[in-house]
Amino acid sequence: MKIYDRLWAVIAVMLICGSAAYADTVDMEPAWVKNAGAHHLAKKNKIFEVTTYGAVNDGKTLNTKFIQNAIDDCSALGGGIVTFAPGKYLTGAIYLKQNIQLQIAKGVEILGSQDIDDYPEIPTRVAGIEMLWPSALINVLHQHKVSITGGGIINAQGKPFWDKYWQMRKNYEAQGLRWIIDYDAKRPRAILVSDAEDVMLSGVTIEQAGFWTVQLLYSKFITVDGLTILNNIDGHGPSTDGIDVDSSADVLIQNCDIDCNDDNFCLKAGRDWDGLRVSRPTEYVVIRNCIARAGSGLLTIGSETSGSIRHVWATHLSAIGTKNGLNIKSAVTRGGTVEDIHFQHIEMKDVGTAIAVNMNWNPAYSYSALPAGYDTAHIPPHWKKMLAKVEPAEKGIPHFKDVYISDIHVSGAKQAISVTGLPKSLVTGFHFQDVSTQAKSAGNISFAGDWTFDRVSIVAEDGRKVNITESEQVKL
Structure with missing residues (x-):
């Protein structure tokens, strides 16, 4: 990471804090x-050091069973801290248990196995669909009072899984199967917290996730503090989301x-028929004092919106070179409501689109259709879930409303705003206050209603204003 980028980020956060005085009163x-x-969180301090269980810190020996044995003993004896002597530890999937702190200190590097067989399949949810999928590198499943802490590194070594995905995608797209490739190219996540409560992830650096980096699924009372995520080392990992909050609160x-x-x-809540069946929202989420660099969205909501996403602060x-700033997306088979979203005190530099909304x-990717020649009786269960129709069709129409955008400063954007609602579902109740944007083009708004603007400036290099069509009570 370039030194001047880090310096700019620090300055940006300082500017945000200083410019927020007025907006904080509102x-x-x-x-x-x-x-x-x-x-x-767990409070016991008894130490369980993995090398005493046989783990070898040479970066070559597969240590899965040794690390797991330390975890199991720690839990059986009432909890404590599982630690590592300095060095590199190769491992497959491990499973944390309640009352445990996994401490990955500075000087320790956890290396993920590059053999998919070292990640046993478990029932889980991936990209909005419940299905069997490989375990993550580190798993917190049905547990409480669990922490992962320290200044060390979790290097998931995901590049072979990236390469597998791209090869499969080429073949799948040729067969008209773009909609299912993400589900068939099974890749391990770095950290999965599922059906858990009172969990903290703090301080570690995570590199090269094979798939999503941190997924918080069906869980509540979770803190993620001070993580650094670097997934563009040795290539650009596809679908390597940073932090996904998935039907959690x-x-x-x-x-x-x-x-x-x-x-x-990213905030998610299930996809299409299966997501509507589960019907669990993501709600009461706070995201603050963070930086997004390369990636698709500083804050992305969707496209998995079926269970609804609400109450977000x-x-x-700050966003530096990120594709989008606030990015709210869904599809006409997703359903659900996105509402009560507060996006404030933000600095963006050299982003693609500052505000992107698309129903x-x-x-x-969003719509599933089985090509000719396939027998529906002999396709995998997750294919059938993806192909199940949402009935009545109106259940699949998403709704976006009550979004509050204030104290936003954007420079060097390609586009200020891009909003596409639906004739059956206008994007309603967006409120902009103290927003200044410099972009190559102003952008467009369609199928929106009941928007307000207070001290909003959009300066476009091409001299054009925002193109507003098929909208009601939206006037810049």
Whole structure:
């Protein structure tokens, strides 16, 4: 990472804090914000050091069973701290248990196995669909009072899984199967927190995730603090999201720095028929004092919106070279409601589109159709879920409303705003206050309604204004 980029980021955060004085008097923090994050964590200090269980820190010996034995003993004896002597530890999937702190200190590097057989399949949810999928490198499943801490490195070594995906995608696209490749190219996540409560992830650096980096699934009272995520080392990992909050609640994310090749900070709640069946929202999420670098969105909401996403407080953030700033997306088979989103005190530099909203996002990926020649009786179960029709069709129409955007400063953007609603579902109740944007083009708004603007400036290099069509009570 370039030194001047880090310096710019620090300056940006300082500017945000300084420029927020006025807006803070307007945007009063909701009471629920203080409740987000882990409340209770393990307090026992007994040490369980993995080399005493046979682990070897040479970066070559597969240590999965030795590390797991240390974890199991620690839990059986009431909890404590699982530690590593300095060095490199190769491992497959490990499973943390309650009342445990996994401490990855500075000088320790966890290396993920590059053999998919070292990640046993488990029932989980991936990209909005419940299915069997490989375990993550580090798993917190149905546990509480668990921490992963330290200044060390988790290097998932995901490049072979990236290469596998790209080869499969080439073949799948040729067969008209773009919509299922992400589900068939099974790749391990770096950290999965699922059906868990009171979990903290703090301080570690995560590199080269094979798939999503951190997924928080069906969980509550989770804190993610001070993670650095670097997924563009030795290539650009496809779908290597930074932090995904997936049908979870009361989540606090702060002081994180993400460089990835997909959504940086992302909120999800299920996809299409299967997501509507599960019907679990993502709600009460705080994201603050964070940086997004390369990636698809400083804050992405969707496209998996089926269970609804609401009550989000995103504040004091910066984007540097990110594809989008605020990116809200869905599709006409997703359904769900996105509402009560607060996006404030933000600096963006050299982004693609500052504000992007699309209810019919990426049709080639979003809509499933089985090509001729396939027998539906002999396709995998997750294919059948993807092909299941949402009935009545109106259940699949998403709704976006009540979004508050304030104290936003954008320079060097390609486009200021791009909004595409639906004739059946206008994008309603967006409120802009103290927003200044410099971009090559102003952009467009279609199928929107009931928007307000207070001290909003959009300066476009091409001299044009925002093109507003098929909208009601939207006037810049």
